Amino acid sequence: MNDPAPAPDLRTLLLCTVGGSHVPIVRAIQESGADYVCFLCTGPDPNTGKAGSDAQIEGQGFCIRERPTDDKPTLPNIPSQCGLAAGRYELRRVPSDDLDAIHGLCREALADLRRRYPQARLLADYTGGTKSMSAALVLAALDSEDVELQLVTGNRVDLVRVRDGAETAAPATIEAIRLQRRMQPYLNAWTRHAYAEAEAGLRRLPTPANATLRGRLNRARDLSAAFAAWDAFDHAGAFQRLHGYAAALANDTRPLLGVLRVLTEGEPLQREAAQLLDLYRNAERRFAQGRHDDGVARLYRLLEWTAQWLLQRDCQVSTGDLPPDWVPQLPPNRDGKRQAGLYEAWRLVAEHTRGPLAAWHRDRREPMLDYLRARNASILAHGFAPVGAAAGRAFHDWLAGEFLDALLQETAPLGLRRLPPQLPADANDALLR
DSSP: OOOOOOOTTOOEEEEEEOOSOSHHHHHHHHHHTOSEEEEEEOOOOTTTOOOOTTHHHHOOSSOBOSSTTOSSOOBOOHHHHTTOOTTSEEEEEOOSSOHHHHHHHHHHHHHHHHHHOTTSEEEEEOSSSOHHHHHHHHHHHHHSTTEEEEEEEOOBSSSSOBOTTOOEEEEOOOHHHHHHHHHHHHHGGGGGTOHHHHHHHHHHSOOOSSHHHHHHHHHHHHHHHHHHHHHTTOHHHHHHHHGGGGGGSOTTTTHHHHHHHHHHHSOHHHHHHHHHHHHHHHHHHHHHTTOHHHHHHHHHHHHHHHHHHHHHHHHOOBTTBOOTTTOTTSOOOTTSOOOOOHHHHHHHHHHHOOSHHHHHHHHHHHHHHHHHHHHHTBTTTTSSBOOOHHHHHHHHHHIIIIIHHHHHHHHGGGTOOSOOOOOOSOHHHHTOO
C-alpha cells in the first residue's frame, strides 16, 4: 500500500472497489471530483497466477482494454486516465471473496483515511470488484457515520450491464438502513422489558432531517418512554404517551390501551383490582430479567395488598386502622392505631369475608407461612442473602396457580376476568410496523 504524506488541501476522498471494468471507476472519480483515491483491489490469483484488478492501477503503458472484446490494451492505468498524480492515490489489496477479511480491511482503510484527512468529505463507491468486496465496503460504510455511499449506475441494455456511456455516479440511499442499525441495539432492550434503557439510548441518537425517519425515531422514543413509565407504575404518564400512537400499535398490543384506561380512569374498586393484576405482570417482568429478589418483593406486596383490598371492599375496614374489637390482641401504635401485617390481614380475610380468596387462605395457610419465611430471609426483607432463581420461581409458581385463579374470580364482577396482556417484548414486530 502506498501511504503518501497527508495533503492539507484535500477536500474529497474516494474509496472504491476495483473489478474487471475500468469504466465505472473512472466515472466515479470524475463525477465525484475526488482529490484523493484509495483503490481496493485484488492481487494475482494464487492458484492460477491470473492478474488481479491491481493491474488496472499499477500497470505500465497500455494495460487496459477499452472494450472487453478488444484484441489488445489501448488505455493506460486508471490513475493516468483520471489525471491522478503520484501522492494523490493509494492501493490496498484485499482477498477476492473472504467477506470477513475484506470487511476488516475496508474498516481499516476508512478509519485511516479519516485519521489522515479529518476535514475532507469521504465517499465510498461499491460499484466495482467482486460481490464480496462490494458487500464488505457497504457494511463498513454503514458502520461509519460520516461516510457517504455511492454507486455508478444508469440505463441497462440487459440484465448484465449498464449501457455504455450512460453510467453516472449516484448516492446510495442508506439513511433508513443506518437509522435502523443505530436504533436496533436499544430496541433489543425491549426483549428484557428494559424500556427505560431503550429510551435513554434512543434519546442519544441524532434526530434525522428526513421527516419519515424522524417520525420513526420519535415514535420509538415515545413508545419506549410510555412503557418505561408503565413499568415504573406511572400509569397516567404511560397513557398520556401511548394513546396518541393507537394506530401504530399491532392488533395484539392495542388492548393495552384499554388496560391503561381502567388503571387511570376506572372506578376506585375496579382501578385497584386492575392495579393488583398489573403488579403481578410487573413481578413477572422482574423474574424474566433474573431479578428474583425484586420479583418476590412484588409478589409479597401483591399478597398483602390483595388482603387489604378485600377487607376494604367487603368490610370497609383498613388494615392501617383496625377497629379495636377486630384485633383486641394487637396493641395500638404510637398514633393510637391498630395495624395488621400480611399474615394477620389474611386471618381477618378468612374470618370476615366469604369469597374465593377467603376459602383459598383457609386451605393454604401453612404453605403461605413457608413461602413467607423464604421471602423474609431475603436481603430485601429481613435477611442477608438474595433470593435464588429456584426459590423465586417456586414462590411465583405457587401464586400463579390457585391464588391467581381465586383472585380473578374476585375481580370478575368488576369486569376483570383475565390477566391483562404482558407488556411487549418485541419493538419491531409489536409496535413499529
